[in-house]
Amino acid sequence: MKQRIETATAKKKNAVAFAVLIAALIALCVACLLVGSSNMRIADSFSALFGHGTAAQERIIRNIRIPRILAALIAGAGLSVSGLIMQTDLNNAMASPSTLGVSNAAVFGANASIIVGAGGFLETGNRLSSYTSGINLYATSLVAFLFAALSILLILGLCRMRAFTPGVVVLAGIAIGAVWTAATTVLQFYATDVGLSAAVIWTFGDLGRATYRSDLLMALITLPGIAFFSIVSWRLNALLSGDAAAGSMGVNVNVLRFSTMLVASLITAVCVSFLGVIGFVGIICPHIVKRILGHDHRVTVPASALCGSILLLIADTLSRSIGSGSALPVGAITSLFGAPFFLAIIFLRRGHADHA
Amino acid sequence: MLEVCDLSFRYQKRGPLVLDGVNLTLERGEIGLLLGRNGAGKTTLFQTILGMQKPERGSMRFDDTNLLTCSRRERAQRIAYVPQRIRFGALTVYDTVLSGRIAHFGFAPGSEDRAITERILEEMQLLALAERDVETLSGGERQKVAIARALAQQPQLLVFDEPTGNLDLYNEQLILSEARRAAKERGIAILMSVHDLDRALSLGDRFFLMKNGKIRYTGGPEIMTEPVIREIFDANVRIISIDGKNHIITEETL
Numbered sequence: 001m002k003q004r005i006e007t008a009t010a011k012k013k014n015a016v017a018f019a020v021l022i023a024a025l026i027a028l029c030v031a032c033l034l035v036g037s038s039n040m041r042i043a044d045s046f047s048a049l050f051g052h053g054t055a056a057q058e059r060i061i062r063n064i065r066i067p068r069i070l071a072a073l074i075a076g077a078g079l080s081v082s083g084l085i086m087q088t089d090l091n092n093a094m095a096s097p098s099t100l101g102v103s104n105a106a107v108f109g110a111n112a113s114i115i116v117g118a119g120g121f122l123e124t125g126n127r128l129s130s131y132t133s134g135i136n137l138y139a140t141s142l143v144a145f146l147f148a149a150l151s152i153l154l155i156l157g158l159c160r161m162r163a164f165t166p167g168v169v170v171l172a173g174i175a176i177g178a179v180w181t182a183a184t185t186v187l188q189f190y191a192t193d194v195g196l197s198a199a200v201i202w203t204f205g206d207l208g209r210a211t212y213r214s215d216l217l218m219a220l221i222t223l224p225g226i227a228f229f230s231i232v233s234w235r236l237n238a239l240l241s242g243d244a245a246a247g248s249m250g251v252n253v254n255v256l257r258f259s260t261m262l263v264a265s266l267i268t269a270v271c272v273s274f275l276g277v278i279g280f281v282g283i284i285c286p287h288i289v290k291r292i293l294g295h296d297h298r299v300t301v302p303a304s305a306l307c308g309s310i311l312l313l314i315a316d317t318l319s320r321s322i323g324s325g326s327a328l329p330v331g332a333i334t335s336l337f338g339a340p341f342f343l344a345i346i347f348l349r350r351g352h353a354d355h356a
Numbered sequence: 357m358l359e360v361c362d363l364s365f366r367y368q369k370r371g372p373l374v375l376d377g378v379n380l381t382l383e384r385g386e387i388g389l390l391l392g393r394n395g396a397g398k399t400t401l402f403q404t405i406l407g408m409q410k411p412e413r414g415s416m417r418f419d420d421t422n423l424l425t426c427s428r429r430e431r432a433q434r435i436a437y438v439p440q441r442i443r444f445g446a447l448t449v450y451d452t453v454l455s456g457r458i459a460h461f462g463f464a465p466g467s468e469d470r471a472i473t474e475r476i477l478e479e480m481q482l483l484a485l486a487e488r489d490v491e492t493l494s495g496g497e498r499q500k501v502a503i504a505r506a507l508a509q510q511p512q513l514l515v516f517d518e519p520t521g522n523l524d525l526y527n528e529q530l531i532l533s534e535a536r537r538a539a540k541e542r543g544i545a546i547l548m549s550v551h552d553l554d555r556a557l558s559l560g561d562r563f564f565l566m567k568n569g570k571i572r573y574t575g576g577p578e579i580m581t582e583p584v585i586r587e588i589f590d591a592n593v594r595i596i597s598i599d600g601k602n603h604i605i606t607e608e609t610l
Binding site: 009240249251 | 403406407408428429431432433435436437439441442443444445446447448451455456458459461463464465487489505509515
């Protein structure tokens with residue numbers, strides 16, 4: 001008998017896909033490092049990178065472009081993988097990183113922090129400086145994260161009380177998300193003009209806010225999270241066969257679903273808290289990956305991570321080139337260009353079974 | 357040997373008993389057929405045996421293992437399940453069958469798991485399909501893969517919930533002969549429900565006739581008589597003998 005029948009062609013296909021993804025990622029990183037809205041020449045960017053540029057050029061590279069690229073890499077990977085996990089957990093192709101209402105909760109938290117905390121709430125005094133000072137950015141992110149985490153625990157807690165089935169989780173997520181959105185509307189209604197604009201601008205996903213410290217904090221949750229998903233990838237594969245089959249194969253379905261959704265939501269929470277809402281990465285990337293490489297989580301977890309990083313880097317580069325001088329929010333770009341591209345993928349490729 | 361004693365279950369407190377004092381024993385190598393109308397409690401009984409539902413009262417053992425207290429993993433190493441509606445992700449046939457080994461390997465398969473997978477693929481003549489995406493297979497092939505995955509668990513008991521529901525005649529025969537082979541060659545106890553009574557009669561060693569959550573009749577093929585079937589299924593059938601073998605046909609057929 002043949003010793004290793006393994007799946008040779010599938011392996012070859014995966015290897016090619018990963019090589020292409022990694023090459024694209026490296027090329028994009030280099031491109032993003034060299035191109036920006038400051039119109040610095042490529043040669044100058046190079047010399048600044050290695051410490052031979054002017055002080056201003058080095059600052060641009062070190063304090064603006066590198067943290068921004070790192071943010072795109074981490075948040076792109078995190079949001080994309082979170083989306084993949086949500087889709088598997090909920091057996092729902094439309095599930096996204098924010099299905100549990102995480103983003104809505106984070107937006108409410110940030111709004112509360114900005115509007116109430118920084119004095120933009122029912123007050124005429126204009127304390128604009130406090131919206132933009134660095135320390136306040138962390139306070140806003142912290143409050144956003146706390147509300148997102150609260151929302152996650154609330155929903156997962158509620159779902160544990162009843163059957164922990166995908167239908168219940170999705171409905172609970174929609175309901176709780178609606179509450180946060182309504183609460184945000186109330187806050188904004190009573191906000192001053194300045195408070196309101198600061199709060200609204202916060203919700204636009206923007207990689208320009210990234211600092212080394214925020215990148216580190218995002219990485220501390222995102223990278224172990226992705227590692228965790230990789231470790232349980234066989235169990236996630238079993239879950240594709242449905243709860244009953246997975247359970248009969250020895251997988252504790254409730255524990256798996258609870259833990260993976262918790263981690264996926266925490267990743268989303270930390271990314272949204274630092275960067276604002278970045279839509280669609282968590283839907284489009286897992287779908288592209290699953291269409292091309294199948295559903296095996298040993299492959300889709302790392303491939304979705306790479307694909308997410310790539311998409312966010314592309315979107316960020318576009319946002320910086322279109323905005324002529326001031327970068328457009330990357331969240332707008334991901335949805336603006338991502339959605340039509342996504343539709344094209346869905347409608348141009350026929351004859352394939354549609355599966356979460 | 358599977359021993360189920362006085363098993364009772366209800367979905368809601370004070371709700372009706374869906375399983376009402378069920379007793380059932382099944383030896384290794386035997387095919388037991390659980391028969392009854394829709395809603396008689398067959399699927400609930402399967403789910404309880406598989407640990408998906410907690411019984412209100414009663415006991416369940418398989419050989420020396422108490423099925424009510426053993427871990428999920430211990431149970432999965434003894435009992436495998438082929439569900440009524442089979443669903444896979446877009447995995448290769450090889451990986452799908454290998455995933456049946458999760459209860460044995462935990463997080464990453466070893467060489468023994470791969471060897472067992474390959475042996476089962478070979479025995480079930482699935483080697484040629486090993487690299488195919490399961491989602492692209494026909495209904496019969498998918499059913500076969502589901503059985504192969506269940507066998508990869510190396511179970512002592514295999515639970516089949518209406519395995520032939522959506523299959524054409526050829527695939528139905530194929531699946532049932534695989535089931536028979538698993539029972540006889542591997543000494544696995546098989547507990548199965550099917551709707552086709554004539555098929556059941558030719559396949560089963562023991563019969564458990566269920567109505568309203570109770571097992572009313574237990575025994576060999578001899579218990580399958582016209583009045584008993586009328587009582588259990590509320591339908592009129594005739595039992596006729598062709599070439600010395602009994603067949604069950606509906607009265608309309610005559």
